[in-house]
Amino acid sequence: MKISVKSGIAEKEPTEVIIISLFEDTKKIPSELNACNKASGGIISNLLESKDFTGKLNETIMIPTYRKIIPKRLMLVGLGKSTELSLDKIRQAAGTAARVIQSKRLKNFSVLLNKHKNISIDDVAYSMVEGVLLALYNFTMYKTLKKEEKIDINNFTLLVQRKDILGKVKSVVKDTQIVAEAVSFTRDIVNMSGSDATPTFLANKAKEIAKGTGIKCRILSKPDMLKLGMGGILNVSRGSAQPPKFIILEYNFKKKTNDTLVIIGKGITFDSGGISLKSGKGMDLMKADMAGAAAVLGTFMAVSHLKPSTHLVGLVPCSENMPSGTALKPGDIIKCLSGKTVEVVNTDAEGRLILADAISYAKRYKPDVVIDLATLTGSCVVALGTFASGMFGNNDKLKDRIKKAGEKCYERVWELPLWDEYYGLIKSSIADIKNIGGRYGGAITAACFLGKFVEGFPWAHLDIAGTFLVENDTPYIRKGATGVGVRLLVQLIQDWKKMSDADKKIKK
Ligand code: BES
Ligand code: MN
Ligand code: ZN
Numbered sequence: 223m224k225i226s227v228k229s230g231i232a233e234k235e236p237t238e239v240i241i242i243s244l245f246e247d248t249k250k251i252p253s254e255l256n257a258c259n260k261a262s263g264g265i266i267s268n269l270l271e272s273k274d275f276t277g278k279l280n281e282t283i284m285i286p287t288y289r290k291i292i293p294k295r296l297m298l299v300g301l302g303k304s305t306e307l308s309l310d311k312i313r314q315a316a317g318t319a320a321r322v323i324q325s326k327r328l329k330n331f332s333v334l335l336n337k338h339k340n341i342s343i344d345d346v347a348y349s350m351v352e353g354v355l356l357a358l359y360n361f362t363m364y365k366t367l368k369k370e371e372k373i374d375i376n377n378f379t380l381l382v383q384r385k386d387i388l389g390k391v392k393s394v395v396k397d398t399q400i401v402a403e404a405v406s407f408t409r410d411i412v413n414m415s416g417s418d419a420t421p422t423f424l425a426n427k428a429k430e431i432a433k434g435t436g437i438k439c440r441i442l443s444k445p446d447m448l449k450l451g452m453g454g455i456l457n458v459s460r461g462s463a464q465p466p467k468f469i470i471l472e473y474n475f476k477k478k479t480n481d482t483l484v485i486i487g488k489g490i491t492f493d494s495g496g497i498s499l500k501s502g503k504g505m506d507l508m509k510a511d512m513a514g515a516a517a518v519l520g521t522f523m524a525v526s527h528l529k530p531s532t533h534l535v536g537l538v539p540c541s542e543n544m545p546s547g548t549a550l551k552p553g554d555i556i557k558c559l560s561g562k563t564v565e566v567v568n569t570d571a572e573g574r575l576i577l578a579d580a581i582s583y584a585k586r587y588k589p590d591v592v593i594d595l596a597t598l599t600g601s602c603v604v605a606l607g608t609f610a611s612g613m614f615g616n617n618d619k620l621k622d623r624i625k626k627a628g629e630k631c632y633e634r635v636w637e638l639p640l641w642d643e644y645y646g647l648i649k650s651s652i653a654d655i656k657n658i659g660g661r662y663g664g665a666i667t668a669a670c671f672l673g674k675f676v677e678g679f680p681w682a683h684l685d686i687a688g689t690f691l692v693e694n695d696t697p698y699i700r701k702g703a704t705g706v707g708v709r710l711l712v713q714l715i716q717d718w719k720k721m722s723d724a725d726k727k728i729k730k
Pocket of ligand 3 (some may be wrong): 490493511570572573597598
């Protein structure tokens with residue numbers, strides 16, 4: 223879809239639909255809409271007076287203009303109360319409007335970009351475009367659609383009232399399009415079937431992303447892992463017919479003067495539980511146990527175009543977790559890359575085993591920060607539900623930055639504790655640690671397990687088990703993979719400022 227930015231006025235815009243957003247408490251038509259209202263014979267004021275449109279968040283009404291004005295139709299969309307406006311409400315309203323237009327099979331539309339109190343025009347443009355692009359995503363890879371069933375909107379125009387900000391808005395639109403495309407890529411591979419999106423498939427995708435961009439991409443295969451002693455990922459993959467892959471991506475590798483951020487994503491391309499087999503109910507969702515991996519790949523896709531100044535490393539351990547005669551067994555003791563031994567009490571707690579190797583591998587980059595994303599525990603979903611990812615970490619400054627980035631893009635995180643007492647729950651009597659705690663606090667004991675492999679760098683772990691998919695359509699994310707992590711990491715990276723030595727203090 224092409225997105226244009228131009229200066230213009232609503233009533234003269236040649237488009238199928240002109241979208242105008244209004245607040246719930248609109249008493250009087252905003253002055254900038256007076257001309258349009260008048261020219262259209264009072265369409266807007268009539269709708270408000272008759273209460274056919276009240277401006278509630280995500281309320282829409284579309285009416286033909288019968289050639290009184292140039293746009294063929296006028297759509298009003300509600301933003302809710304003016305005092306409660308947020309970037310996400312703009313995103314939602316834009317997404318809702320775009321979906322209506324998509325369902326009516328209209329080919330183009332224009333939106334009036336207005337300034338709101340306390341929100342910059344850049345942020346309004348960013349939220350609108352993001353809302354539209356994310357909302358229109360549809361996963362059709364496995365559908366045999368007939369040509370006429372394909373719904374494509376060709377053009378979307380942002381109408382700006384002030385000429386002097388055209389350039390700025392255009393650049394915001396370009397960046398937002400880059401990020402939305404990366405999110406769509408991530409959602410696609412998370413939605414794909416486990417038998418298609420294998421470790422080898424993800425490795426090939428990583429190579430494609432890196433190609434021609436100056437990003438370095440290296441894939442470690444089984445022999446490399448054996449040489450290094452990556453006992454975590456090697457043992458998890460033992461039951462599978464698919465070979466494991468460890469993806470390494472590096473952006474800006476020559477610029478060592480900038481902070482080095484390492485991002486790690488759990489890449490279990492199918493989690494059956496292994497010998498500690500899961501029950502059948504909901505097992506199909508475990509094709510998406512690589513949502514963390516997909517978020518890291520999507521982030522690199524965005525970064526390759528946005529070109530931020532940080533030195534960014536991506537580490538993505540990829541494996542299946544399957545039962546078989548050669549599979550890892552409950553009770554086995556394995557040795558991870560760090561040299562630590564792990565008593566594997568439950569083979570379904572596999573994510574932490576592959577992540578342990580990745581966290582140890584991160585050390586060689588002398589990272590300023592390490593962030594991992596993983597669909598790690600069902601227990602995190604029990605604790606926080608589906609509206610926040612669980613956040614853990616050893617550095618307050620880093621957690622603060624992640625929290626702020628999460629609020630801006632609305633991929634929110636909520637912190638859970640890593641107190642010493644919880645570490646006590648993963649002590650093993652026969653190995654250095656065991657891979658599960660007791661019945662309670664499962665998200666925390668899983669994070670503690672990861673924390674045991676963190677050696678002297680600021681680190682944060684995001685448990686995205688509750689946020690990697692939505693079970694029902696939301697205003698701008700359709701049922702299925704959300705692509706969580708991409709917008710959060712991109713926001714964090716784009717806002718990244720070098721950490722001072724004082725800021726790098728870690729808490730034991
Ligand atoms: N991939 C799962 C966690 C998961 C569950 C993600 C639901 C998304 C939705 C993970 O590998 C797992 O199986 N965790 C176990 C850990 C347990 C064995 C300690 C869990 O949460 O039940
Ligand atoms: Mn598992
Ligand atoms: Zn898993």
